[in-house]
Amino acid sequence: MNTLLQTKNLTKSFGGVVALDNVDFSIKPKELRCIIGPNGAGKSTFFRCLTGQHIPTTGNVFFKGREITGRQMHEISGCGIGTKTQVPNLFDDMTVYENLWLSASSNASKNEAQDRISEAARLTRTESLLDEFPKNLAHGLRQRAELAMVISAAPDLVLLDEPAAGLTHAETCQLAKIIQAVNEKSAVVIVEHDMQFVREIADKITVLCQGAILIEGSAEAVLSDARVREVYLGRKAA
Amino acid sequence: MNANRNKSTVSAASIVVIASVAAVFVPSMLPMFQAIQMTQFVALSFLALSLAYVWGHGGIMCFGQAMFFGIGGYAYAIATINGLESTISLLISAAASAFFALALGYFMFFGRLRADIVSIVTLVVSLIFYKLLGNSSGASLQIGQASLGGYNGIPGIPPLNVPFDSTSFLAPPETLTFSALLLILCYLFLAQLNWRKFGRVTHATQQNPLRAQLLGYDTRRQLMYVFAIGAAVAGLGGGLFAAYQNFIDPNVFALPMSSQALVWVMLGGRGTLLGPIIATWVLQYLTLQLAGQKAIGPNIALGVIMMAAVLAFPKGLAALNNISLDFWRKDQKKEEKA
Ligand SMILES: Nc1ncnc2c1ncn2[C@@H]1O[C@H](COP(=O)(O)OP(=O)(O)O)[C@@H](O)[C@H]1O
Ligand SMILES: [Mg+2]
Numbered sequence: 199m200n201t202l203l204q205t206k207n208l209t210k211s212f213g214g215v216v217a218l219d220n221v222d223f224s225i226k227p228k229e230l231r232c233i234i235g236p237n238g239a240g241k242s243t244f245f246r247c248l249t250g251q252h253i254p255t256t257g258n259v260f261f262k263g264r265e266i267t268g269r270q271m272h273e274i275s276g277c278g279i280g281t282k283t284q285v286p287n288l289f290d291d292m293t294v295y296e297n298l299w300l301s302a303s304s305n306a307s308k309n310e311a312q313d314r315i316s317e318a319a320r321l322t323r324t325e326s327l328l329d330e331f332p333k334n335l336a337h338g339l340r341q342r343a344e345l346a347m348v349i350s351a352a353p354d355l356v357l358l359d360e361p362a363a364g365l366t367h368a369e370t371c372q373l374a375k376i377i378q379a380v381n382e383k384s385a386v387v388i389v390e391h392d393m394q395f396v397r398e399i400a401d402k403i404t405v406l407c408q409g410a411i412l413i414e415g416s417a418e419a420v421l422s423d424a425r426v427r428e429v430y431l432g433r434k435a436a
Numbered sequence: 437m438n439a440n441r442n443k444s445t446v447s448a449a450s451i452v453v454i455a456s457v458a459a460v461f462v463p464s465m466l467p468m469f470q471a472i473q474m475t476q477f478v479a480l481s482f483l484a485l486s487l488a489y490v491w492g493h494g495g496i497m498c499f500g501q502a503m504f505f506g507i508g509g510y511a512y513a514i515a516t517i518n519g520l521e522s523t524i525s526l527l528i529s530a531a532a533s534a535f536f537a538l539a540l541g542y543f544m545f546f547g548r549l550r551a552d553i554v555s556i557v558t559l560v561v562s563l564i565f566y567k568l569l570g571n572s573s574g575a576s577l578q579i580g581q582a583s584l585g586g587y588n589g590i591p592g593i594p595p596l597n598v599p600f601d602s603t604s605f606l607a608p609p610e611t612l613t614f615s616a617l618l619l620i621l622c623y624l625f626l627a628q629l630n631w632r633k634f635g636r637v638t639h640a641t642q643q644n645p646l647r648a649q650l651l652g653y654d655t656r657r658q659l660m661y662v663f664a665i666g667a668a669v670a671g672l673g674g675g676l677f678a679a680y681q682n683f684i685d686p687n688v689f690a691l692p693m694s695s696q697a698l699v700w701v702m703l704g705g706r707g708t709l710l711g712p713i714i715a716t717w718v719l720q721y722l723t724l725q726l727a728g729q730k731a732i733g734p735n736i737a738l739g740v741i742m743m744a745a746v747l748a749f750p751k752g753l754a755a756l757n758n759i760s761l762d763f764w765r766k767d768q769k770k771e772e773k774a
Binding site: 272276 | 655
């Protein structure tokens with residue numbers, strides 16, 4: 199199996215706004231990919247079409263060779279896609295432990311769930327937070343707790359929408375290491391704005407602009423591309 | 437935090453033990469009319485408990501919870517009048533309500549109706565029952581031996597018999613003991629659900645449905661099951677209510693019944709199972725006391741008391757004494773070591 203996830207002509211429009219425009223995207227198992235692009239490029243919409251939060255207007259999504267276009271969120275999750283949404287999204291009135299437990303138990307036996315929780319907490323260094331409530335945690339720790347929850351389900355594909363947003367420099371560096379560890383077991387797609395962070399972890403980058411793929415390739419090639427610079431400078435000037 | 441949890445668990449457990457002992461020994465000491473009166477309180481407590489579960493735990497604000505009480509009552513009436521034994525008939529009450537809730541729940545939750553629309557649909561459906569049964573008089577609407585009787589209702593419903601022995605009826609104190617023990621069983625059943633995965637997923641669904649779905653849980657199915665479990669409990673209460681009154685009429689489906697249940701849960705405290713039962717007893721007792729006085733209408737007086745109570749204790753009576761039954765908040769440490 200050479201591709202884990204593939205989209206064909208994936209399009210999503212909201213009324214007149216075309217948020218995603220014929221996106222053909224694919225990644226291999228255990229690949230780590232960054233998606234960059236200016237605000238409003240359609241990055242979050244892309245993730246939502248993959249996870250079932252949005253039903254694509256046209257086009258198809260294939261995961262592990264099976265079509266999952268327009269399936270229910272829980273079915274897609276059950277196929278092995280885990281997602282961290284752009285807005286932090288945990289069960290705030292349950293402990294971090296319970297958050298991980300719910301995730302792990304969705305597709306594992308009791309014992310296996312325990313192992314996964316310990317492993318996820320170890321990887322994300324959230325062992326000391328297990329008894330805390332997410333609502334009481336600082337932003338950076340919340341992000342990590344959410345990541346721990348996502349990987350507790352042992353997904354084959356992890357989608358992370360702006361995981362480094364609002365993190366300090368030190369926290370961002372730590373997150374990069376955690377994501378690399380997560381990547382040893384699963385493919386990871388990260389939407390991120392922080393260029394330094396992207397440069398640090400990505401081998402391959404996809405640039406989305408106005409809902410379409412502008413360019414895709416190795417990190418050096420993409421980041422030195424004139425069009426990419428223009429898009430980013432344009433954003434900063436606006 | 438932990439001390440608090442243990443405290444509430446202990447207080448819940450002690451209330452259950454005291455209530456069970458009382459259910460066995462107190463009824464025979466009561467004057468007959470009081471035993472009968474309390475049987476009514478117990479029957480209504482099932483309705484309170486069911487809404488406490490569906491709304492408080494499941495987050496489904498059901499404006500028409502009384503419809504399941506009513507379906508249970510009518511099911512019991514039809515079953516017993518057709519010669520069935522009362523224990524089986526009570527099971528039929530619970531099953532009839534649960535099945536109807538599954539069907540209605542399937543339509544509402546799989547149709548992804550918005551929460552406020554769900555509230556209104558439940559209310560409307562219960563009022564449809566009221567109208568339909570109200571207009572159900574005449575020989576054509578006869579189910580076996582039972583004629584539905586329109587707004588006049590169904591008289592002559594057999595009381596409870598000794599379980600599985602339809603030849604001997606229970607005396608009023610025994611009926612009270614039986615009903616109260618059944619209520620305690622239902623309470624324990626719902627409380628222990630919260631310790632299980634089913635309960636945790638219910639809690640997750642209520643708190644953050646998007647997250648629950650992204651973790652792989654079918655929240656539509658979860659809500660449908662919660663709705664049906666609540667309906668079964670309400671249906672059981674409806675059956676007991678019909679047995680206690682020996683009579684049932686469409687008023688069980690009317691607005692006051694459902695709104696009363698909402699008040700019990702609001703007053704008892706959303707999120708607890710015991711609070712609404714206590715609120716039911718307090719308010720029913722007040723209703724009885726007020727019925728005797730003539731100065732102002734009892735309904736107005738009761739309405740004022742309910743409004744004052746809800747305003748004074750927005751979090752419900754349970755918040756007063758921390759009897760919030762945090763049964764479901766598992767002790768994480770324990771779980772982790774296990
Ligand atoms: N639910 C929605 N309804 C209408 N328009 C939307 C919705 N979600 C996103 N959009 C629009 O789609 C475009 C892409 O948005 P988004 O995917 O959030 O961008 P990004 O994550 O790349 O910043 C934007 O123009 C946005 O306004
Ligand atoms: Mg976004």
